[in-house]
Amino acid sequence: MGKAKLKEHRINRDWCKGCGICVELCPKKVLELDAEEKAVAVRPEDCIACKLCEIRCPDLAIEIITEPDEK
Amino acid sequence: MPIKDYIRERFFPHMWCPGCGHGTVLNSLLRAVEQLGMSKNEIVVVSGIGCSARISGYVDFHTLHTLHGRALAFATGVKLSKPELNVIVPMGDGDALAIGGNHFIHAARRNIAMTAIVMNNKIYGMTGGQFSPLTGVGGMATTAPYASIDRSFDVVELAKAAGATYVARSTAFHAQECTQMIHDAILHDGFSVVEIMTQCPTHYGRKNKKGGPAEMIKEFKDITTPIGSKAKQENPGLIERGVFVEKDLPEYCAEYDKIIERAQGGA
Numbered sequence: 001m002g003k004a005k006l007k008e009h010r011i012n013r014d015w016c017k018g019c020g021i022c023v024e025l026c027p028k029k030v031l032e033l034d035a036e037e038k039a040v041a042v043r044p045e046d047c048i049a050c051k052l053c054e055i056r057c058p059d060l061a062i063e064i065i066t067e068p069d070e071k
Numbered sequence: 072m073p074i075k076d077y078i079r080e081r082f083f084p085h086m087w088c089p090g091c092g093h094g095t096v097l098n099s100l101l102r103a104v105e106q107l108g109m110s111k112n113e114i115v116v117v118s119g120i121g122c123s124a125r126i127s128g129y130v131d132f133h134t135l136h137t138l139h140g141r142a143l144a145f146a147t148g149v150k151l152s153k154p155e156l157n158v159i160v161p162m163g164d165g166d167a168l169a170i171g172g173n174h175f176i177h178a179a180r181r182n183i184a185m186t187a188i189v190m191n192n193k194i195y196g197m198t199g200g201q202f203s204p205l206t207g208v209g210g211m212a213t214t215a216p217y218a219s220i221d222r223s224f225d226v227v228e229l230a231k232a233a234g235a236t237y238v239a240r241s242t243a244f245h246a247q248e249c250t251q252m253i254h255d256a257i258l259h260d261g262f263s264v265v266e267i268m269t270q271c272p273t274h275y276g277r278k279n280k281k282g283g284p285a286e287m288i289k290e291f292k293d294i295t296t297p298i299g300s301k302a303k304q305e306n307p308g309l310i311e312r313g314v315f316v317e318k319d320l321p322e323y324c325a326e327y328d329k330i331i332e333r334a335q336g337g338a
Contacts, residue, residue, distance in 0.1 A: 014084060017084065017089035019089040019272075021090055055095075055246040055250070056243070058087065058092065058093070058095045058097075058243075059084060060078070060101075
């Protein structure tokens with residue numbers, strides 16, 4: 001099984017309440033809160049697809065879509 | 072996301088406050104069910120009253136939203152009439168150990184195959200931040216403005232003493248560990264208790280100056296340690312995480328079936 005590669009951060013803006021848990025716990029500091037206090041992936045290129053944000057999001061608002069690495 | 076298949080999306084976004092740890096427990100519960108590959112029809116979620124109890128409205132299994140503290144009593148009825156179903160009872164600390172304290176110890180004593188998830192946020196969140204039996208000495212609450220003097224229950228010790236045959240503790244920070252424990256607890260043939268420490272930023276956090284949701288969830292990493300770790304010996308104040316009890320003892324429904332058989336045979 002190849003290493004998972006990030007395809008997309010799918011963030012449900014209607015469900016996100018801007019608690020900031022994902023922003024704080026992301027090991028690569030990929031996420032930030034925008035002006036409307038919703039999580040956005042500002043540095044998606046740094047994402048290692050560990051999914052720590054997805055499994056801890058209290059609002060079930062984050063989904064990390066990955067594709068299997070070709071290598 | 073496959074876990075979305077297990078929720079009632081029409082009720083989302085849910086009613087929990089921003090950063091509430093109960094949402095992470097719901098997240099972990101759904102992942103555990105997904106890993107088990109169970110169908111929605113095999114699971115019954117029975118809850119009482121409180122923030123934690125609202126979980127039963129959000130999951131798309133068989134659900135019962137019952138009386139304060141009495142979820143385990145209703146769940147016992149469900150399990151005895153349909154022992155083939157997997158019964159999960161999410162409860163808050165007050166719901167499980169104050170109002171429902173007696174149901175809790177007796178369900179553990181009987182060893183009836185159910186999974187009790189105790190979401191311990193140390194406070195009554197829904198009703199306005201009153202102290203619960205888990206607040207502990209020195210904890211602040213709206214009904215303890217000069218700090219609580221009540222000693223707190225230890226959920227794990229209580230469950231062990233009452234006879235539960237699977238007892239584990241984790242926190243909202245350790246979401247993967249929670250998923251594994253809920254997974255194992257559902258499979259366990261006996262009464263299982265999983266205590267999950269969760270953050271209540273709105274009431275407990277504000278009253279006890281714990282900071283925001285992110286600070287509170289990160290604190291769980293600092294105040295807990297795996298069972299038997301070296302850190303615990305050096306700092307006895309740390310709270311241990313892990314599986315404390317896992318043993319096989321006669322299960323209540325199976326024993327009850329034997330009684331029925333004996334009674335019918337003797338007629």
